[in-house]
Amino acid sequence: MKMAMAGLYKRVLPSPPAVDFASSDGKQLFIEAIQNGTMEGFYRLISYFQTQSEPAYCGLASLSMVLNALAIDPGRKWKGPWRWFDESMLDCCEPLEKVKEKGISFGKLVCLAHCAGAKVQAFRTNQSSLDDFRKFVVRCSTSDDCHIISSYHRATFKQTGTGHFSPIGGYHAGRDMALILDVARFKYPPHWVPLRLLWEAMESVDEATRQCRGFLLISRPHRDPGLLYTLSCKHESWVKVAKYLMDDVPNLVKTDDVKDVHKVLSVVFSSLPSHFGEFIKWIAEVRRREDGGQNLSLEENGRLSLKEEVLKQVQETGLFKHVVAFLSSLTVCCRNARTLSDENNLPDIAATVCCQGAELLSGMFGSSERYCCQETCIRRLRANGDKPITLVSGTVVNGSSEQGVDVLVPSCPNKLNCCGSGPSNCNGIYPAGNDVLTALLLALPPETWRGIKDEKLLNEMYSLVSTENLPILLQEEVLHLRRQLHLLKKCQENKVDEDLGEPLC
Numbered sequence: 001m002k003m004a005m006a007g008l009y010k011r012v013l014p015s016p017p018a019v020d021f022a023s024s025d026g027k028q029l030f031i032e033a034i035q036n037g038t039m040e041g042f043y044r045l046i047s048y049f050q051t052q053s054e055p056a057y058c059g060l061a062s063l064s065m066v067l068n069a070l071a072i073d074p075g076r077k078w079k080g081p082w083r084w085f086d087e088s089m090l091d092c093c094e095p096l097e098k099v100k101e102k103g104i105s106f107g108k109l110v111c112l113a114h115c116a117g118a119k120v121q122a123f124r125t126n127q128s129s130l131d132d133f134r135k136f137v138v139r140c141s142t143s144d145d146c147h148i149i150s151s152y153h154r155a156t157f158k159q160t161g162t163g164h165f166s167p168i169g170g171y172h173a174g175r176d177m178a179l180i181l182d183v184a185r186f187k188y189p190p191h192w193v194p195l196r197l198l199w200e201a202m203e204s205v206d207e208a209t210r211q212c213r214g215f216l217l218i219s220r221p222h223r224d225p226g227l228l229y230t231l232s233c234k235h236e237s238w239v240k241v242a243k244y245l246m247d248d249v250p251n252l253v254k255t256d257d258v259k260d261v262h263k264v265l266s267v268v269f270s271s272l273p274s275h276f277g278e279f280i281k282w283i284a285e286v287r288r289r290e291d292g293g294q295n296l297s298l299e300e301n302g303r304l305s306l307k308e309e310v311l312k313q314v315q316e317t318g319l320f321k322h323v324v325a326f327l328s329s330l331t332v333c334c335r336n337a338r339t340l341s342d343e344n345n346l347p348d349i350a351a352t353v354c355c356q357g358a359e360l361l362s363g364m365f366g367s368s369e370r371y372c373c374q375e376t377c378i379r380r381l382r383a384n385g386d387k388p389i390t391l392v393s394g395t396v397v398n399g400s401s402e403q404g405v406d407v408l409v410p411s412c413p414n415k416l417n418c419c420g421s422g423p424s425n426c427n428g429i430y431p432a433g434n435d436v437l438t439a440l441l442l443a444l445p446p447e448t449w450r451g452i453k454d455e456k457l458l459n460e461m462y463s464l465v466s467t468e469n470l471p472i473l474l475q476e477e478v479l480h481l482r483r484q485l486h487l488l489k490k491c492q493e494n495k496v497d498e499d500l501g502e503p504l505c
Contacts, residue, residue: 011187014158017197021179021190029172029192030179038141039170042179044069045147046169051185053087056103059149059165060087061183063113063218066147066167070220072117090116093487105209106151109165110216111487117480119221124214125203133199136217137178141171146219150180152201153213157193163206163213171195227303227477228310228410229439230281231484238488241279244272245444246489254451264452264461265326269437280440280481283307285408300408304389306473307410313474314435319464323438441465443481 019026033039048068052061064085067074078084088096093111094104104112106124113120123132140146148168154161161184169190170179177192202213231238252267285303314320377393392407442465449465452458467475 011160013188013191015191018157018159018180018188018191018193019177021192026192029175029177030170032174033141033170033172033179036173038138038173039179040142041140041144041147042170044144045167045181049181049185050183052183054100055184056100057087058183059104059109059151060090060099060112062149062165062167063090063109063116065181065183066149066218067113067116067118069147070118070145070218072220074116085116092116102208103163106206106211106213107209107490109149109151111490113216113218114483114487117221119219121217122214123217124212125199126212128214130196130199133202133215134176134195136215137168137171137195138173140168140217146217149216149218150178150198150202151206151213151215152198153204154201156197156201156204159188161187163204168215227473228282228307229436229477229481230283231279231481231488238279240273241276242485242489245440245485249444250448250451253449254453256453258452258457259454260457261322261460261464262326262329264449264457265322268441269326269330280436282410282436286405304408304410310473310477311410311435313471314438317438317442317464317470317474319441320435320438322464323441324434327434327437439478439481442467442470442478443485445482445486 013020015023019029021027021030030039045065048065050061050065052058064087067085072085074083074085074089078086078089090112091099092115093108106122110120110122123136136148140148149165150168151163151165154164164182164184166180166182166184168178169181171177172179172192176195178195178198179190179192180198181190182188202215205212248271249268252271253264255267258264258267285300390409390411392409393404395404444465446462446465449458449461452461467478470478
């Protein structure tokens with residue numbers, strides 16, 4: 001005897017106030033909005049429309065849908081060789097298990113959008129107005145270069161459920177109605193709602209944060225941020241590292257014996273938390289060996305060139321020279337900085353990256369299966385007859401299977417031939433401890449150094465870490481890291497919702 005299984009198949013959309021997109025009235029609204037030019041943002045959004053994969057994933061589904069519609073490159077593989085935003089990749093500001101259980105707050109969705117590389121303007125209803133909201137809706141409905149995600153309470157529309165996120169897919173000016181592309185497609189279809197009623201639904205207070213809801217205006221930056229460096233919260237140590245950089249370092253530099261830049265660096269690096277090297281990473285591009293051969297696509301070549309320019313600009317800063325001098329004089333007392341400095345062995349780095357690349361390309365990153373890189377070779381190639389590139393080739397073994405992996409490594413134009421040679425022949429021309437630490441110091445907020453008592457040294461530090469005179473490419477890289485650091489710190493303090501309006505740069 002079979003047991004009956006309880007379950008729900010969709011919900012009837014309360015109408016009014018909503019109008020089903022597929023109804024005759026909904027179709028007429030759609031046609032008229034197209035004729036009036038207020039459905040331009042719809043086409044890209046509908047091309048990437050998705051259903052949230054978990055009941056509480058409405059925020060993640062809405063964001064991944066918008067990020068893909070804006071063609072923002074996540075810089076990491078989704079499955080196989082494909083770079084693509086998926087809900088499972090949006091975990092830098094809140095653990096997925098927690099989101100699965102309780103959903104995500106407005107502020108942490110803003111955090112996720114920033115970390116994913118989008119340009120974000122966030123407005124709570126107590127910081128904006130219905131008229132301003134309407135202007136933004138019109139703006140994003142008459143172009144395809146921005147999209148709006150609305151955070152609202154379903155009860156206002158007589159729908160079941162509570163707080164919800166979904167993108168706005170279009171606008172009908174004559175009837176002042178917005179099209180909600182509801183990502184809970186298992187529950188309700190896309191539907192038109194009066195804009196004034198949507199505003200009322202956003203005015204409700206989120207009981208978890210005691211903050212008003214609102215909307216996110218998301219657009220694509222003029223270039224992808226985080227070209228070469230990124231902050232990671234994959235390792236549990238990120239909480240300690242973020243706290244150390246934002247809270248402890250400003251106090252450490254206040255000591256009386258901080259008299260020169262070398263001493264500043266000594267104070268900062270001597271107390272680095274363990275696993276510090278897991279917090280800031282440089283970004284490499286991985287591909288299957290058979291996919292590329294000796295050639296680079298125009299896209300690959302362009303990304304690699306930008307990474308190499310960022311690396312070059314870091315190494316041309318005055319701060320980099322101080323960091324190099326300091327790290328070369330290190331003793332065992334600064335063991336964590338010493339460890340990071342010693343991680344300049346490209347063959348060892350290459351083996352690790354090849355294993356990670358094999359996991360990514362198989363779509364099983366983070367799985368319990370073990371990968372072992374049996375062999376690596378580092379070469380300089382003249383791909384496509386262009387300038388030389390650094391290519392790391394690795395043979396990765398997982399059980400009985402074997403896979404060839406290539407890693408494109410950004411490098412400065414120095415001579416390199418590391419196959420079978422010692423690591424010392426490879427140092428200083430690819431991303432390593434020296435420039436990684438330099439980039440992180442540049443990314444610290446300017447007020448970090450305010451407590452330095454020696455006025456001459458204070459002015460020197462301000463000059464060394466100032467972003468104003470940096471080349472624009474490096475300046476944007478540094479400011480992106482600074483935004484990441486700010487948001488991760490607020491997440492760690494659970495204050496990202498309270499401090500949403502604070503400047504991030």
